[in-house]
Amino acid sequence: xxxxxxxxxxxxxxxxxxxxxxxxxxxxxxxxxxxxxxxxxxxxxxxxxxxxxxxxxxxxxxxxxxxxxxxxxxxxxxxxxxxxxxxxxxxxxxxxxxxxxxxxxxxxxxxxxxxxxxxxxxxxxxxxxxxxxxxxxxxxxxxxxxxxxxxxxxxxxxxxxxxxxxxxxxxxxxxxxxxxxxxxxxxxxxxxxxxxxxxxxxxxxxxxxxxxxxxxxxxxxxxxxxxxxxxxxxxxxxxxxxxxxxxxxxxxxxxxxxxxxxxxxxxxxxxxxxxxxxxxxxxxxxxxxxxxxxxxxxxxxxxxxxxxxxxxxxxxxxxxxxxxxxxxxxxxxxxxxxxxxxxxxxxxxxxxxxxxxxxxxxxxxxxxxxxxxxxxxxxxxxxxxxxxxxxxxxxxxxxxxxxxxxxxxxxxxxxxxxxxxxxxxxxxxxxxxxxxxxxxxxxxxxxxxxxxxxxxxxxxxxxxxxxxxxxxxxxxxxxxxxxxxxxxxxxxxxxxxxxxxxx
Numbered sequence: 045x046x047x048x049x050x051x052x053x054x055x056x057x058x059x060x061x062x063x064x065x066x067x068x069x070x071x072x073x074x075x076x077x078x079x080x081x082x083x084x085x086x087x088x089x090x091x092x093x094x095x096x097x098x099x100x101x102x103x104x105x106x107x108x109x110x111x112x113x114x115x116x117x118x119x120x121x122x123x124x125x126x127x128x129x130x131x132x133x134x135x136x137x138x139x140x141x142x143x144x145x146x147x148x149x150x151x152x153x154x155x156x157x158x159x160x161x162x163x164x165x166x167x168x169x170x171x172x173x174x175x176x177x178x179x180x181x182x183x184x185x186x187x188x189x190x191x192x193x194x195x196x197x198x199x200x201x202x203x204x205x206x207x208x209x210x211x212x213x214x215x216x217x218x219x220x221x222x223x224x225x226x227x228x229x230x231x232x233x234x235x236x237x238x239x240x241x242x243x244x245x246x247x248x249x250x251x252x253x254x255x256x257x258x259x260x261x262x263x264x265x266x267x268x269x270x271x272x273x274x275x276x277x278x279x280x281x282x283x284x285x286x287x288x289x290x291x292x293x294x295x296x297x298x299x300x301x302x303x304x305x306x307x308x309x310x311x312x313x314x315x316x317x318x319x320x321x322x323x324x325x326x327x328x329x330x331x332x333x334x335x336x337x338x339x340x341x342x343x344x345x346x347x348x349x350x351x352x353x354x355x356x357x358x359x360x361x362x363x364x365x366x367x368x369x370x371x372x373x374x375x376x377x378x379x380x381x382x383x384x385x386x387x388x389x390x391x392x393x394x395x396x397x398x399x400x401x402x403x404x405x406x407x408x409x410x411x412x413x414x415x416x417x418x419x420x421x422x423x424x425x426x427x428x429x430x431x432x433x434x435x436x437x438x439x440x441x442x443x444x445x446x447x448x449x450x451x452x453x454x455x456x457x458x459x460x461x462x463x464x465x466x467x468x469x470x471x472x473x474x475x476x477x478x479x480x481x482x483x484x485x486x487x488x489x490x491x492x493x494x495x496x497x498x499x500x501x502x503x504x505x506x507x508x509x510x511x512x513x514x515x516x517x518x519x520x521x522x523x524x525x526x527x528x529x530x531x532x533x534x535x536x537x538x539x540x541x542x543x544x545x546x547x
Contacts, residue, residue, distance in 0.1 A: 045217065051110030053087035055533060056221035056239075060091045060232035064103040064112075067389065067418055068358065070227050070252050071103070072442055073334065078106045080526040084533060087111030089218055091211070091231055093118050099391075115214050117207035117231060124169040134165050135176035142184075145296045150323050152303045157241040159215060168209040172202075189285035200286045204293055211235045215242065223248065223536050226301070229255040230294065233301030240304040244546040246536040249305035250332070253439035253460065254318050256298045258362070299323045307532070311440035312461035313469060334440050335525025338517055341449035344426045345513075349505055353455075353495050354385040354428040356421065356443040357435070359397045363388075364457075366403055367434040367488050373407045374492035382499060384413040387424055425450040429505075430498050435459055436485050448516035453508035454480040455494035465515070473519065479512035 057063075057078075063071040078086045086109050092098055094116055105112065137155055144153050155161045162168075171177055185197045211231055215238045225248040226236040233249060240247035302308060302324040309332050310316040316329045353372065357363040365386060372384035390397035397415075404413045416424075421443070431447035431454045438460030445465065447454055456462040461469075463482045468474030481494035498505045539545060 045115040048112035053085040053111045055223045056087045058089045058226040058232040064101045065098040067102045082108050085110045090114045092116045117210045129174035131176045159242050162212040229298040229301040234297050237300050237304035247305045250309040256294050312464050332528045335520050335522040336445045336449050337522045338449045345451035350429040351382045352428050353430045355432050356387045358388045359390040360393045364434045364436050365400045369403050370488035371491035372413050375495045376412050387416045387419050389418050445520045448512035457485045458482050477511040479508050
């Protein structure tokens with residue numbers, strides 16, 4: 045672990061693989077929140093994967109970010125040296141806990157909530173090296189997936205559970221906050237839950253995407269999780285046991301987080317309903333949309349319509365950049381003057397980025413589809429005619445709202461809040477009209493049709509443009525967003541002063 049700043053603070057934000065080392069998405073939201081509420085002092089816990097996966101910080105740290113704690117979930121250092129630990133009675137608690145994982149129950153065991161369970165009952169070295177642990181892993185392997193190589197199963201179990209003790213180590217060592225705020229469930233949410241249960245502190249959860257669902261997508265597409273059954277041995281739709289195990293694991297972390305957090309915030313109504321489906325208590329849920337600086341972005345609105353379709357996002361599979369490239373082939377064939385820009389970092393998944401470059405070359409689009417890397421959106425928006433997202437999963441994409449404020453219609457897949465943003469959420473909002481087009485996932489033809497319609501029909505473009513501006517000015521202002529969190533933080537700080545929390 046590394047403490048970069050060690051001042052006193054009020055609100056702890058837990059950033060899993062995001063701020064301040066990764067740009068965009070949740071990181072932009074965190075940076076906006078801290079800068080927009082200078083009256084509060086914030087702390088950040090950054091939970092990364094491994095140190096080598098990150099470069100330098102991508103943001104200039106605000107002055108009111110007074111505490112920054114950095115640690116990594118999969119680092120090899122600080123692991124207890126191997127040594128023999130005999131069987132012991134306390135390991136029965138692990139068996140009981142795994143029965144709960146399997147059950148899908150929303151009745152959270154008390155052991156999960158206690159730091160003592162991880163520090164004393166089943167310390168990290170006992171999980172790694174005890175004979176009880178070895179016996180249990182063998183039993184589970186024999187019972188559940190004897191057709192798979194044991195070594196694959198063994199390391200899946202190790203890699204799945206090791207971060208739990210990393211998170212516990214952070215909980216043991218982080219400077220105690222007054223309020224905990226996590227932008228996701230997963231390991232970040234689990235840390236927030238542990239701190240809440242241990243210290244009896246207020247815990248706010250703001251889910252940008254539905255973390256469990258996104259991890260399901262990751263697991264379904266994972267090539268490192270092998271399935272050794274043949275097609276004749278598998279039931280229709282059956283997943284490899286290792287994938288099932290990972291999915292149940294993240295579902296369980298989600299249930300633990302939902303049990304601890306109050307309020308449980310989503311960015312749009314559809315996400316709130318999914319949270320309830322995954323175990324959030326309805327009375328704890330609420331919606332706080334993202335907001336943008338409309339005054340700043342309005343300055344880049346231009347009267348002309350550039351023949352440029354821009355996708356702002358990381359070059360990773362979940363953004364489905366390949367569908368955008370294929371859509372641009374169709375659009376360029378119909379309108380040769382059109383260009384497609386991909387604006388975002390390529391270092392998160394270099395192999396996928398390379399495949400995207402190869403696809404551009406194979407389609408003969410080298411002069412039409414350009415990879416621009418990370419850019420200042422204030423430089424990109426004035427040169428853009430349409431914003432697009434071809435993602436297979438999103439929450440409430442900030443880039444779409446920023447594009448609306450800059451006067452840009454959008455063509456986006458039907459994921460997350462994109463339909464609400466483009467067509468309107470409430471009945472009153474829908475009366476404003478559409479701000480672009482919503483298209484199916486992985487459908488290049490539908491996306492291209494939207495690009496061509498907007499860039500070839502100025503009347504349609506201007507109508508969508510006016511709706512985009514009106515919608516963002518009515519529902520998605522930075523002031524509305526910041527005031528919602530200002531009121532929430534002040535409410536908890538007042539309750540703390542009144543002695544309602546053990547701070």
